[in-house]
Amino acid sequence: MKITINEVAKLAGVSKATVSRVMNNTKPVNPEKHERVLRAIEELEFTPNPVARGLVHKRTGLIGVVIPDITNPFFAELVKGVEEVVREKNYNMILCNTTHNMEKELSYLNMLKDKYVDGIIFMTAKVSPEHKEFFRKSQLPVTFINRKCDDIHVASLDIDNYQAAFDMTTFFLKRGHRRVAIIRAPLTDKTSGYERYRGYQEAMRSYDIEPEESLVMRSNFKIESAYKAVKKFLKEQQPVTAIFATSDLMAIGAIRCLRDHHVQVPKQVEVAGFDDIPMASYYSPSITTIRQPIFEMGRKATRLLIKEVNREIIKTRNVTLPYQLILRESTLKTPVTGE
Amino acid sequence: MKITINEVAKLAGVSKATVSRVMNNTKPVNPEKHERVLRAIEELEFTPNPVARGLVHKRTGLIGVVIPDITNPFFAELVKGVEEVVREKNYNMILCNTTHNMEKELSYLNMLKDKYVDGIIFMTAKVSPEHKEFFRKSQLPVTFINRKCDDIHVASLDIDNYQAAFDMTTFFLKRGHRRVAIIRAPLTDKTSGYERYRGYQEAMRSYDIEPEESLVMRSNFKIESAYKAVKKFLKEQQPVTAIFATSDLMAIGAIRCLRDHHVQVPKQVEVAGFDDIPMASYYSPSITTIRQPIFEMGRKATRLLIKEVNREIIKTRNVTLPYQLILRESTLKTPVTGE
DNA sequence: TAATTATAGGAAATCGGTTTCCCGTTGTCA
DNA sequence: TGACAACGGGAAACCGATTTCCTATAATTA
Secondary structure (H helix, E strand, C coil): CCCCCHHHHHHCCCHHHHHHHHHCCCCCCCHHHHCCCHHHHHHCCCCCCCHHHHHHHHCCCCCEECCCCCHHHHHHHHHHHHHHHHHHHHEEEEEEECCCCHHHHHHHHHHHHHHCCCEEECCCCCCCHHHHHHHHHHHCCCEEEECCCCCCCCCCEEECCHHHHHHHHHHHCCCCCCEEEEECCCCCCCHHHHHHHHHEEEEEECCCCCCHHHHHCCCCHHHHHHHHHHHHHHHHHHCCCCCCEECHHHHHHHHHHHHHCCCCCCCEEEEECEECCCHHHHCCCEEEEECHHHHHHHHHHHHHHHHHCCCCCCCCCEEEECCEEECCCCCCCCCEEEE | CCCCHHHHHHCCCCCHHHHHHHHHHHCCCCCHHHHHHHHHHHHCCCCCCHHHHHHHHHHCCCEEEECCCCCCHHHHHHHHHHHHHHHHCCEEEEEECCCCCCHHHHHHHHHHHCCCCCCEEEEECCCCCCHHHHHHHHHHCCEEEECCCCCCCCCCEEHHHHHHHHHHHHHHHHHCCCCCCEEEECCCCCHHHHHHHHHHHHHHHCCCCCHHHHHHCCCCCHHHHHHHHHHHHHHCCCCCEEEEHHHHHHHHHHHHHHHHCCCCCCCCEEEECCEECCCHHHHHCCCCEEEEEEHHHHHHHHHEEEEEECCCCCCCEEEEEEEEEEECCCHHHHHHHHC
């Protein structure tokens, strides 16, 4: 049987109100009784029931974390960052894996609300009207990672995906590439994937190249999907000299596919990724990419959210972090000569 | 303000007991009132407060999942499996990342107990006396993944790590290798790492080769650690013709290091891993490895745990799943001739 | 028809804490 | 020394459900 505050009160010879006061320092208590209570607590190894506590305080100490796919190293790293801060602030994290499925997302959100989590960290591709409706109604503190959302009141954290993709594409163009293909994820409104695609397009246009459809490969976020996309592309399309994969995982799928088809990377085709997951530097060839401060994003987002939960004043609720272009083996060191 | 059962009762013109009965089908209710209650619930969009519910039932609907490192694809995959079943059974998962740190582990366990989770899935290297003490005392249903533990009453799920490592090593030996090195994680009692090391040793001995210390590289579970271990090894030790890395991540670190030092894999040195994480087939070279049914382990473990939570009868509380040797590019197809 | 049993449903207790309310005691100040 | 404020601490209300207990009514049986 579990020890309750009543046992403690009885043993210490005080009321349970007093025990509560001692534990929470909520009102001064006679030092002698104070001592007795502490001893009773120790003696009985009493730990207060957080459920009962939560019922009064309307706080659960739980943070919901909604991500598309924990097996994607990007999200794993993010979750690790979240976890660190959650733990440090004495919260716990409920992990929700939506497998990129919008219905699961919504059902998870409702579940989290019903479970009375104190706040939600939300990462997803699409933010549908239903989502917005939910966020508006639920009144829960929410932080988005990796995307903005102006029309609802939520905090957000990301990098300038547009500019980063612009830079990456420009890096290819500057070195002589003209047929630069892109592997992109399904597009919806203001996702990071969309922003990256836009950055690519604009960079191409800035070099007077129309970013034609035939340069676009569609993939979801998984390695095998990118592999298949490239395979299909190799069969059907004109050759390209560079491929900008909008995530490292997709870059890996691409490189693997090219090699399987005896196309040398980077000699014949250069490839770049996005994110800088740990594997990017250990893959062979190591992958040129855009480094996002993933871990830090997770930490910052969580701090932001917890502030929001505690109704602290927040200076900036929409943060944009710096990124960095990292050159590795999947692109050549020397410029491309001719085409 | 959040709707409570009282509002519903008032609107429906019944007592809250009746509302509760309608919701839980716990006692027959007059069809007319039944209808009124349902309408009131809908009208007010009432969802019962799980915290209050939990207080009565002494159930939180939470499962704690304790893992060393979510950024390790093995654990990510496992967690994904856990998540799927947890969700399906209407539980939620609290994720605890211990970064291989035993103090964090213990503090998490206590936190989980204090939070009144209904059960714990536990993955870790070392199970110290403190751990056992905790499990014995807490009375919480616990399932171990990837290791056994005979002396305390917990469920467990794993593969035959010893035999798998034996097979992998034998695969090398059979094909002519004699200097087979191993990269192993820190050893403690009955961990999977220990079992794998034992399997390697016995396989070597079965070929009359003493598994000498000079063939052992020490690493933790991370890529970079294996990279460094191999680097050190290359400087100091006699050459080897095969390396058995006891995890895929370590195999990747090893391969990358060998290549950086102009040692060709598999031509000069063959490398094998363990686990068969998704990256194992997409790395180049793709990695020969032992396939564990990781996802399935996560699912099975969770089912087992939830049965335990509900005090259902369990036939086997210690399950050993099948594994499979997968041959890929990091080992040659043809046997090694001579040494 | 009377006696007995089954049933529906409300009041109240309960889960285990926190917090309010109130009262007796002590301390301060005029 | 008397009046009033400050303080410590217990009883009870409360958080929001579930569940027990009990009563009034309907149904069944003799």
